[in-house]
Structure formats: C-alpha cells, structure tokens
Amino acid sequence: MNGANAVGFAGILTIFIFIGLVGLILYAVFAMAIKRSGLREEISGLKQEIRLLKERMEKNDHKLD
Secondary structure (H helix, E strand, C coil), X not given: CHHHHHHHHHXXXXXXXXXXXHHHHHHHHHHHHHHHXXXXXXXXXXXXXXXXXXXXXXHHHHHHC
C-alpha cells in the first residue's frame, strides 16, 4: 500500500512539473512574439498618451475651479 501512495505522489509531482514546463514554454513564445512585433513599444506609447491626457484633464479641472 505504501508503494501505491509513492507512485500516486510521483505521478502528481510529474504532472505539476509538466504543467510548469508547458507554462514556461508558452511564456517564452509569447514574450518573443511581443518583442518581435513591436507591441511593447506601442503599449508604452499608449500609456504615455493616457498619462498626458490625464494631465490635460487635471489642468482643465483646475482652470474651471
């Protein structure tokens, strides 16, 4: 009976390791795809535009008060 428990634990551990490796591979693939497509630069540009628009809105709110 102890042998069955050891096999069950080893099987569960193997499944978790396999899921972790698949996750790492998917992360690496998507990271490379984002890097090659230039999406990261586009996202940072959009964040900067949002920040500038928020600053303009705050300035307009201060002018109205």
